[in-house]
Amino acid sequence: MAKASEAFVQAGDREVRVSSPERVIYEATADTPEVTKLMVAQYFADAGEGLMRALRDRPTALERWPSGVREGFTLATGPQDKDAEAFYQKRIAKGAPDWVESVEITFPSGRKAREICPTEIAVPVWCAHMGTLTFHPWPVRSADVDHPDELRIDLDPQPGTTFADVVRVALVARELFADLGVRAFVKTSGNRGVHVFARIRPEWEFPDVRHAAIAFGRELEKRDDGVTTAWWKEERGERIFVDYNQNTRDRTIASAYSLRPLPGAPVSTPVTWEELAGLSDARALNLFTVPERMADGDPWAEIDDVAHDLTPLLELWEADPRELNYPPDHPKMPGEPPRVQPSKKVAEHWDADGNRVEP
Structure with missing residues (x-):
């Protein structure tokens, strides 16, 4: 039996394994080339501190699209959607690496669960290996999950x-x-x-x-x-x-620097207020263009100052x-x-x- 393909992405101090790296997650459009699973993982690694500023120490649900994004694919929002191609994962997966931390949260029903709580950039890269495109962090930190910040x-x-x-x-x-x-x-x-x-x-x-x-x-x-x-x-x-x-x-809301499951791999992108005033098409902010912007600094770099x-x-x-x-x-x-x-x-x-x- 042929060995399944794999690749490794450097994420901080860790090398993170990515299975099926050549799998096409986003098909090419008139404006953007196709995006593979490895490219998604590398994008999250490159998003680095900006992505972690949105996720660090926050219980985070994962929006997983393991088969990629295609026309007609749907996202499950309840048990009635058992045939959907994508789903939310609100509990830490069995077999997660021991460096992937979790925190207990309480749902509106009173039920409890342990949800992923990213503490380093290797965590979202590992989530890409699991088919994650969008991160949905709670507005709380692990030290106090009942009082939003x-x-x-x-x-x-x-x-x-x-x-x-x-x-x-x-x-x-x-x-x-x-x-x-x-x-x-x-x-x-x-x-x-x-x-x-x-x-x-x-x-x-x-x-x-x-x-x-x-x-x-x-x-x-x-x-x-x-x-x-x-x-x-x-x-x-x-x-x-x-x-x-x-x-x-x-x-929850899609985090800053999350990908969205739409053609062209658009990104939920922090912008300055001046940029927003002149922005006519948010689709231009995507996996291919956002890393270049981040090289010039993150518009949300000071969000935690006050x-x-x-x-x-x-x-x-x-x-x-x-x-x-x-x-x-x-x-x-x-x-x-x-x-x-x-x-x-x-x-x-x-x-x-x-x-x-x-x-």
């Missing part, structure tokens, strides 16, 4: 909006953060969206940080009528949705403490509106606290 503002474009609309709203978000005395950092999502991050002191629990995100979104709505915090898609219209629930336990106080946003929340819907995998929360589309809601079937009342 960053606020994440996910600007999600809805049908009928453009990337230019997202950029406009992101720049308004920057002004709002500045008015609150917060230095915010921005990156592309690797697709059509934009993510704005701010480090915070790890003194508040997940519900508090989520409420701060809701308050931020409502203030953003006041400054730009092209913004919405409406949870139900039928109510969003052609506006930019502030996905406040990305600050909820076990909800941890901000969340109190001003929590005071805004307290001034208007209207709860919004949680994700469907979370237990029903106090004050949460009914979990039914507004167009399908029958008023007499729900009490004032959003609980179902049997007729």
Whole structure:
């Protein structure tokens, strides 16, 4: 029997084995050549400190595409997707090297698991060997997994909006953060969206940080009528949705310098605010172009320099403490509106606290 092919990538002080290095993960496009598994692993090694700045000491779910990215391939989001080609891995794999650390986290259901917690660049390179393209870190560190240390503002474009609309709203978000005395950092999502991050002191629990995100979104709505915090898609219209629930336990955003499973190997890329203002096509930020940018420095190099106080946003929340819907995998929360589309809601079937009342 022929021996399976393999290659080794230098990642920090370790040589990391990569099986099937010639496997094509991204097919060639009109603008980019094909990308092999070895190229993915080498990209993560080259991303180095920038990637580790996003992942270090954070419990991290892996988005694995072991057969690569192809038209028609799908990502499993639940047990109903058993035939999907890609999946999320939220538990450390059996047989992981002993230098791959993990930390126990608690899901919204109360169940617990040990999730990968990268501590060195060799870890994401090993994850590439496992078919990982995108890293989904929690907004917490291993020393305290119940108190987030960053606020994440996910600007999600809805049908009928453009990337230019997202950029406009992101720049308004920057002004709002500045008015609150917060230095915010921005990156592309690797697709059509934009993510704005701010480090915070790890003194508040997940519900508090989520409420701060809701308050931020409502203030953003006041400054730009092209913004919405409406949870139900039928109510969003052609506006930019502030996905406040990305600050909820076990909800995560693709990390800085992660690849995305789209043609051309796009990267979720940190940019300066000045770069964002002039950016027209985020797809130009990909596996082939981002390493050259990083040679000139990381726009997020100073993100850990200051941890901000969340109190001003929590005071805004307290001034208007209207709860919004949680994700469907979370237990029903106090004050949460009914979990039914507004167009399908029958008023007499729900009490004032959003609980179902049997007729």
